[in-house]
Amino acid sequence: MHSLDTLAILALLLTTSLAQQTRTVFQFPKPTWLENIATTRTGHLLTGVLNKAPAELHIVDPFGTYEASSANATLLHSFPGVNTVFGISEYAPDLFAVATGDYSPSTGATKGTYAVWTVDISRPDDTKVHKIADLPNIEVINGLAALNKDAILLADSFAGTVVRLDVKTGRSHTVINDGSTAFAAPLGVNGLKVLHATNPPTLYYTNSGLNATFSAPIHPTTGKLDGNVSMLASNESVPDDLAVTDDETMFFAKPYAGTLTRAKAGEKAVVVAGSVGSLELGGVTSATLGRSYKDRGVVYVATMGGFNADGSYAEGGKIVAVEVGN
Numbered sequence: 001m002h003s004l005d006t007l008a009i010l011a012l013l014l015t016t017s018l019a020q021q022t023r024t025v026f027q028f029p030k031p032t033w034l035e036n037i038a039t040t041r042t043g044h045l046l047t048g049v050l051n052k053a054p055a056e057l058h059i060v061d062p063f064g065t066y067e068a069s070s071a072n073a074t075l076l077h078s079f080p081g082v083n084t085v086f087g088i089s090e091y092a093p094d095l096f097a098v099a100t101g102d103y104s105p106s107t108g109a110t111k112g113t114y115a116v117w118t119v120d121i122s123r124p125d126d127t128k129v130h131k132i133a134d135l136p137n138i139e140v141i142n143g144l145a146a147l148n149k150d151a152i153l154l155a156d157s158f159a160g161t162v163v164r165l166d167v168k169t170g171r172s173h174t175v176i177n178d179g180s181t182a183f184a185a186p187l188g189v190n191g192l193k194v195l196h197a198t199n200p201p202t203l204y205y206t207n208s209g210l211n212a213t214f215s216a217p218i219h220p221t222t223g224k225l226d227g228n229v230s231m232l233a234s235n236e237s238v239p240d241d242l243a244v245t246d247d248e249t250m251f252f253a254k255p256y257a258g259t260l261t262r263a264k265a266g267e268k269a270v271v272v273a274g275s276v277g278s279l280e281l282g283g284v285t286s287a288t289l290g291r292s293y294k295d296r297g298v299v300y301v302a303t304m305g306g307f308n309a310d311g312s313y314a315e316g317g318k319i320v321a322v323e324v325g326n
């Protein structure tokens with residue numbers, strides 16, 4: 001009797017801990033394609049929607065409870081005239097650079113619609129938004145990563161380049177145009193993150209068409225390559241966006257596989273969550289790290305809802321917490 005109870009409790013603990021490997025934090029209605037995700041200083045999650053006008057930026061409390069009926073409960077800002085929020089990255093405390101433009105999975109990107117904005121969330125009930133610059137010569141802005149408080153790096157996935165945008169002047173120019181960033185159908189360089197824990201900083205990125213992920217030292221102010229490019233993972237079909245920890249571990253999303261993969265120099269890449277054919281992380285597009293004491297060791301991912309066999313969306317995009325350990 002006693003030992004049976006113990007067994008039952010053990011079994012319960014086991015299933016609970018397995019079930020807690022991933023937890024759906026918030027799910028949007030179908031169809032909602034979440035394209036990118038970033039964590040705020042207070043541990044909230046910013047996420048943007050692709051192919052729905054006006055372009056929406058949402059804020060989600062990963063520990064909050066939401067009424068499913070209040071569809072706009074998490075809407076922080078909408079950008080008129082365009083349908084997509086792409087990369088999101090904090091370049092100074094509470095100041096997020098957010099890329100917008102027109103994009104649809106069927107017709108692609110509309111050159112001339114791309115812009116980068118500052119979204120100031122320092123006052124919780126008074127979000128301030130202003131445009132940093134229009135980027136008429138960019139073909140598409142996909143990933144985006146703060147280089148420092150004065151500059152943002154943008155991935156132009158069609159040009160196959162990384163562009164530096166000066167936050168104050170709004171001027172932009174190409175700083176990386178390498179074999180590792182080059183266009184390869186369907187998209188070249190895609191996700192970008194700058195790791196500041198190394199000296200010089202390290203740019204981590206994916207190239208979707210090359211089925212590979214990379215890291216490279218970059219100059220802290222110019223953003224140019226400052227050493228050799230290393231391939232961290234290869235033969236990884238269509239990697240999208242990523243998160244990177246201070247110990248130089250990359251976690252990247254693969255939407256078609258529906259998996260989150262860990263990659264580190266000198267180690268074999270391994271899937272840490274999701275599996276092919278499962279909706280657990282179906283259509284996962286992007287990843288960001290937990291920043292509060294309550295969610296250390298958590299990678300939050302955003303999804304576009306996954307695909308049915310006929311190519312239609314399987315469910316609404318969602319945010320999922322993935323326990324990856326410390």
Ligand SMILES: *[C@@H]1O[C@H](CO)[C@@H](O)[C@H](O)[C@H]1NC(C)=O
Binds near residue numbers: 053075
């Ligand atoms: C939700 O926000 C959108 C703007 O993105 C707006 O068009 C719509 O009317 C809002 N819906 C409700 C129920 O407030």
Ligand SMILES: *[C@@H]1O[C@H](CO)[C@@H](O)[C@H](O)[C@H]1NC(C)=O
Binds near residue numbers: 209210211236
């Ligand atoms: C990338 O992977 C896809 C799917 O597995 C494959 O069709 C394609 O040829 C690969 N591309 C490269 C450059 O290896």
Ligand SMILES: *[C@@H]1O[C@H](CO)[C@@H](O)[C@H](O)[C@H]1NC(C)=O
Binds near residue numbers: 227228
């Ligand atoms: C970069 O690669 C070249 C050629 O493989 C090598 O000679 C050089 O030592 C490398 N530089 C660094 C900083 O690793």
Ligand SMILES: *[C@@H]1O[C@H](CO)[C@@H](O)[C@H](O)[C@H]1NC(C)=O
Binds near residue numbers: 235
């Ligand atoms: C590439 O990945 C595919 C699918 O995961 C696998 O079947 C194949 O063996 C891999 N090829 C190499 C060279 O590792």
